[in-house]
Amino acid sequence: MPALERIAVIGGGPAGAFAASELARAGREVLLFDEKLAWEKPCGGGLTDKALAQWPFLRDAPVERNWVSDCELIAPSGRQVRFRLERHIAIFSRLTLNGLLLERARQVGAQLRRERVLQIDKSDGGWAIRTASGGYTADFVVIAAGARNSLRNGFAAPLGPENFMVAAGYYIPGNHHTVQIKFLKGLHGYIWIFSRADHFSAGICGRMQGKSTAELRRLLENSLPEFGLNLDGASFYAHIIPSLTPDALRNSSFAGEGWAMVGDAAGFVDAITGEGLYYALRSAELLTEALLANAPEKYPALAKSDFLPELERAARIADRFYGGEWMAGPVVERMIQLTECSPRFRDIMRDLFVGAQEYSDLRERVYQGLPRIAAETVVSGLRNPFGTGQTTQQGKAGRLAGVENRTQ
């Protein structure tokens, strides 16, 4: 196959911008299109330690982000637990993160065009790309246009609503160093309060075939006072998050002759947590590896031997996580109870949150640790026969100020 010299990247989010920088750095002629270039794409903006360790420039770049040192989980019953994270999570505003990644691409020679791509057609062994202001050609196209992506249908079968979550939220002035997650009865999703450098991204997500955006918005608004937040100076956002079923993950096509999809466009998001930034960057990295070896056909196999099994596992257990039972109670309630009562279980949760614990051996780790977890839970129950789980009604502000920190 001749070298794929001219590569068009459609979309300048994390997936497209990262692919563009790595390809341009290796000498490929890269043309990146984004209708907005760097923008505040609706997102939590949370990057786990796993992502920061894999791409240290994200940790080291001199740009604004917030470092989160504590995590608070709230169960539907109101039981809650707070614990310290061994390794910190970085919360970026998406304007900052996208700007950082696009600037890296520009500095190594990628051409950035602020244009919306309207159509992509096959032509003379390559591609003809049409935007509102002109036409371009390329040998290979990288579709990195995110979850709301009208271009996908020209390349692969459309994804039905069962493959998406809806998300709504507010950017609210303020900040602290705790990530807060609240689960609600009957919601396949959660509320998050992610604190950035100077504002919170407070949001809620749920299955597209479950609650409407308006219902989710109301649930979030009703919960904000529990977190000491209100809507003064807030701005609303809404978007969709891919949450592919196991079947869709296994069978949807994300690459073909002369093209490939990365990030949200391909549906590469954890179906339980909604984490997509790591997978956007990783899929871009793997596609780049294949393209630089002049073997783009190897990209699907690389993804399948790398992160796809983990995404499939998440997709398989997502329903059970949000709606199932474990140890005679809802999974989420038990998870929060054990996090509160058992140091051993809390370690597992810490690792899950920073990205150090994969789903592949989670079950084994929990079951191997079960005798100790059970013993710790019994001891905790004896010490606190009426339960220590503080409920959300009990003074949020005090806890966040570090006044109350029951668990380490």
Ligand SMILES: Cc1cc2nc3c(=O)[nH]c(=O)nc-3n(C[C@H](O)[C@H](O)[C@H](O)COP(=O)(O)OP(=O)(O)OC[C@H]3O[C@@H](n4cnc5c(N)ncnc54)[C@H](O)[C@@H]3O)c2cc1C
């Ligand atoms: C509310 C919400 C909260 C989230 N929170 C987190 C989180 O905390 N942590 C995490 O890891 N993940 C989170 N995610 C997921 C994460 O946002 C995505 O996985 C990630 O943005 C995917 O990156 P991407 O580059 O594939 O797509 P995107 O970031 O969506 O980028 C796609 C780009 O393509 C451009 N584009 C689209 N169509 C065209 C066109 N026709 N022509 C030109 N340009 C086009 C858009 O302008 C956009 O810039 C969240 C998602 C949502 C919706």
